[in-house]
Amino acid sequence: MAERISSAEHEVMEVLWRDSPLSAAEVAERIGERRRWSIRTVKTMLARLLAKGVLAHEEDGRRYLYRPAIARDDYVAAESRRLLDRLFDGRVTPLVAHLAERDRLSEADIAEIEALLQALKQ
Secondary structure, eight states, X not given: OOSOOOHHHHHHHHHHHHSOSBOHHHHHHHXXXXXXXXHHHHHHHHHHHHHTTSEEEEEETTEEEEEESSOHHXXXXXXXXXXXXXXXXXXXXXXXXXXXXXXXOOHHHHHHHHHHHHHHHO
């Protein structure tokens, strides 16, 4: 994924990762529950995402149906890598330490991290 997507574009992608293919009207309807975007705004977002190569579309009569061209897991992996590279010199440990120092890790988070580390050791 060469170009990054904005937080607004990310909302459109989340809708399509959950359920696709969808028309622009269907995307607008699902996003409308959280935001008050017009169909025109949604179509602008879809056009941007198509131009960035993260969406694909197909004709269905007089309308287009949109679907992700990248998997959500691949997007999350790329964004996670960018965050680590930009803020933590590519290392995970400083990120976890930062979160721990800022009281952002719950007891459940710590237990999950411990279980993950144990599984990685085996």
